[in-house]
Amino acid sequence: QKEVEQDPGPLSVPEGAIVSLNCTYSNSAFQYFMWYRQYSRKGPELLMYTYSSGNKEDGRFTAQVDKSSKYISLFIRDSQPSDSATYLCAMSASGNFNKFYFGSGTKLNVKP
């Protein structure tokens, strides 16, 4: 079983839709949770960072962490064609030298 599972998609939605992206994980020691956006032929860009459980909102983006279910989500409101990209979740346990674990990425296509 992989440490982090993420549906690869592709996920296709119309402009303006609410998008829900999800990851599940197996390691209860994970404390730090991240979402990255990667456009084609570019490096991943950090979108959201969450420590432990709870919600975090930044503009049209909301990150949720449910540690009891080992489940994290990224919601995108009022999706735009410019949101079309691959979204990667990542997580790590506490400590300076622990590894990061990435999901395989979900490809999102927002149609105008």
Place this chain on the structure above:
Amino acid sequence: GAVVSQHPSRVICKSGTSVKIECRSLDFQATTMFWYRQFPKQSLMLMATSNEGSKATYEQGVEKDKFLINHASLTLSTLTVTSAHPEDSSFYICSARPHLLAGGTDTQYFGPGTRLTVL
């Protein structure tokens, strides 16, 4: 803030030559830098983790003599692909992790990537 640069962005070389890729954290100190490889339409594949002043830790299956990593300072890491062959053609991405004790969040900031083509 939290900008990571990578140079060059694109390189084409002949088979058998060596190529050096630089990764710099521009506005923070990074005790740890990571090197990834990404094939088209695939996710990131971690190649190695380097901590400043110590030898890099390579992932299983990654040849350390072929992919030389030097983490010379808290802001610079280099990856040298030695005796490159066409199968080494790929997108190489570095990332940098701010030091936790300095109040930074435990995350990684990625560079823009380097596209290597070996003819």
